Amino acid sequence: MDIDLWSPRLVAGISAGEDGEFPASRDAMLARFCRAKQRGADILATPTGHASQVLLQKAGLEGEMEQINTTFTQLTRQAAGTHGLVAGTLAPAGLELEPYGEASFTELMAIYRAQGSCLAKAGVDCFLVETSSALQYARCAVLALRKLKLPILASVRLDQDGELRHGGTALNALTVLQALGVSAFGLRGDYDREDLEEMVEGLAQMAKVPLMVQPAKYRMEGEDLCPLTQEELKAHCNRLMELGATLLYCAAGGERLSVPAQAVKEFAAAGKRHRPAPSDPDQVVLADAWEIYDMDYDRLELGPPLPCTADMSSVLMQQESGGFDVVRIRIDSPEDAQDFAQNEYMAHLPVCFLSHDEISLKLALMLYNGIALVDSQSSLPRKTLEKIAAKYGAVVY
Structure with a gap:
């Protein structure tokens, strides 16, 4: 389905722990979604963030993934109506990826794809990859879902310092995920109004996809976070739209949902519309999980190819201290690819892969x-x- 996500819209969803009490019944959930729709929500996100096969198994609901995802999608569709859009929500699946945990990348991809297939079969219009706290989880979900041929809205959760759990900034995550082909990039987290506005302004200069932003709930007063008043929230939402946000995300049960809805409506009524940031053909943008590297394409100096081993710390340090712009890694086998994946956190320069396989x-x-x-x-x-x-969003050099 082709969805114009550069058109200003309000996205509303239900997230346990962020939206007051999770609705206790189907009727209560439907009522909450219907209120969100009446207050101006254009896209309703299914309450399926905890409906992966891993999390359902932990909850004693093994074997019920398809039924639960289908039921919640149908309920959300009922509230969205004929002209509303439904986003199928996928959240962190409950497993820790290597090297921090025991789950492999491909195992986690299979989990995301299984739930995504259920949501696609149930009739969602797009996917919402919610609140990934580390870039590798968002990448994993995006790569798993792309084969299902629906638009993907991918959001990350930042801490109060504006970073992801395992390091990396919003700009880093945006750069990597838009290279993978996401249809929109989103921000969520507990930060104050001014920090969020500054972040959105910076991201808009690099964004080639629409930005989806959850408005801040607070402002700084000295060293304290104080809740925004109704008027402050209105001014904040308007400011976010002006600075570069195209989609605003809010909790479906929020009493002040009409405030961001009005900001979206007024921005659209004024005929305003953000555009993809321009590219410089002479520059190449590379990234790792923590940094981005904006480099002159014609002046890159690559190091000699490094063979992969289980411990690459010394050779990576040597190449980084050798004055090279890019670390070159020789990949001769799938085992080499696995070995480097375990060592990539020690590579503090962008990477070039040389492989004949x-x-x-x-x-x-x-x-x-x-x-x-x-x-x-x-x-x-x-x-x-x-x-x-x-x-994979890479560049042949």
């Missing part, structure tokens, strides 16, 4: 939590390299 290169790019270069000195045809690189 198509499967190994695909795996290395899939596991790499950033935007990499692909070395054109590979024996693989350039068209093959470009096709593989495009799938």
